Amino acid sequence: MEIKSEIVSRQTIKPSNPTPPHLKTFKLSLLDQLTPGVHGNMTFFYPSNNTIDSIAEDFSDKSKLLQESISKTLSLFYPLGGRFKDAATIDCNDEGTFFVESKVNIQLSEFLNRPDFNLMDHFLPTTDHKTTELSNGAMFLVRITSFTCGGVAVSLSLTHKLADMSALLALLQSWSSICHGLSYPVTPDLMGEKFLAPNDQLSAMSSSVNIDAEKFVMRRFVFGESKIAELKAKVDQEFREVMQSHPSRVEVVLALIWKCAVANKKQKTGSVGPTALFQAVNLRTRMSPPLPDTAFGNFIWPFMVLAKEEKDLELHELVIQMRKSFNEFNNTTANMFRGEGAPLAVMGALKERGEFFRNNREMTVYKCSSWCRFPLYDTDFGWGKPLWLVSINKMVSNTIALADTRSGDGIEALLTLDEEEMALFEQNEELLKYATLNPSINA
Known part of the structure; x- marks a missing residue:
């Protein structure tokens, strides 16, 4: 299968409320510090529930909803809107997350018939060179992609330094409940150094076992x-x-x-x-x-x-x-x-x-x-x-x-x-x- 993708827009999304001065510096825990400095990703594929006539308008509405809800979510998960200062410190400076809109020239059902992992770059926010450059060290990136049938893929990329799978789930639950207009979304317990102080003698090291293959x-x-x-x-x-x-x-x-x-x-x-x-x-x-x-x-x-x-x-x-x-x-x-x-x-x-x-x-x-x-x-x-x-x-x-x-x-x-x-x-x-x-x- 061949796919052609086109990036429609790129932008930074900042938290809806600025981070208070006393929370501007966030220290990682020792376990965060030992985690590899890579981005994990997850992509969700959603079917269309609209007529062909309203696909463009529907995509625009979905994208707008995601952008507004990300802004509110970032205020709760405020370190994600910051930037790394050193191996164990985040400057919670509200520089925000990075958001990409794109479209592909196939139907969702075509892709899902036999998912081809070699084509996943068309949906990930971090595989586009210009996005990586413009995102300026963002810890959280999101890309929404529209299929010709009106289905969408929502893909997120999140620094592993701050989140394991349970943390990602808390973020998703909070973000999706804000999309539904809930007044009391899931709020994170941002523990960092309170759980386990980082080691100042450590540089950005990794505790992972890297098993690299040639191919x-x-x-x-x-x-x-x-x-x-x-x-x-x-x-x-x-x-x-x-x-x-x-x-x-x-x-x-x-x-x-x-x-x-x-x-x-x-x-x-x-x-x-x-x-x-x-x-x-x-x-x-x-x-x-x-x-x-x-x-x-x-x-x-x-x-x-x-x-x-x-x-x-x-x-x-x-x-x-x-x-x-x-x-x-x-x-x-x-x-x-x-x-x-x-x-x-x-x-x-x-x-x-x-x-x-x-x-x-x-x-x-x-x-x-x-x-x-x-x-x-x-x-x-x-x-x-x-x-x-x-x-x-x-x-x-x-x-x-x-x-x-x-x-x-x-x-x-x-x-x-x-x-x-x-x-x-x-x-x-x-x-x-x-x-x-x-x-x-x-x-």
Whole structure:
């Protein structure tokens, strides 16, 4: 499919109310400081509910509504309207966010029939060179794109330094409720240094494990409800014997993807060395006392699951190890972020992880984030819920992102792998028994 896109307008949107003088400087938490300085993105696709005659007018109304509501939302999430002063400080100077209007020459149903990730640049605000230049270090960028049928894509790009997935959800809930005219939208708990003071000795460093590939590709695999039930049944007996409970949807899907990815690595290189899976955990509810869901910033930390030998890669073994590692994380690690000793404990854990990788250079590492159970499909700016939503990873290979399907009972896996390994992965028979490669959204 070929797409032609055209940028209609670009502009800065400032907060509706200026940030008070006593809030002009915002210090990041240590966890924010350790987060990579990249922008995450998410794009929502909405169908048209208008006649052809009113498409241009309708698009103009939608764009205006988004612009006005962003201005009000920025007053609540005021650091997002500022600019970085240094690695741990934001100058909340109300320079604002950046907003782009564009249009494409195809119908939404054409794109959603077989979504092509190579064409996603037409919707993202950060892939246009001029926009990046003009946005002047904006931490929050939005692009609305109109399709010829009147459907729209709303795409946002947000600095990871200030927001994990829960924080993004709080922002979306607040923004969409302002679009609906609610007087009391969700307000963020902007904790920053009050949660965990930043380390002045650190420059803009990252705690992430970067697995860069020469050339990597992204693919989408969908696991339906019945196939997930089959996967669960396959490992349930062994899992119950050891853990006295049942495996989760995410555990079985993730275990299968990991197992198949390692099998392809072996096919490519001829051997299987040790492998590790890092899975991000939301700390808010797992600390004592817990933090509110609206705590804005990065409150995630990964736990590691190891598979040293080929026998560890049996599906039931992987699922059992995942649960054991997760339980251990909840019982011991989650609370190291609280109290006076927290900064030292975090830096110690980071150092330990660094040493682990130095001592295990041959290890194949995968990283996973799960957004399952996040009500992202409830994001309604005033014209209904989205048909589909997606986040594009252009940074790092060997990553797995899991999200609910629109119906809520299936799982959509977005996977990035080395190009050669992905070619094998797409043909993996064990995987294709349970997953469908990039099915139509229109179905």
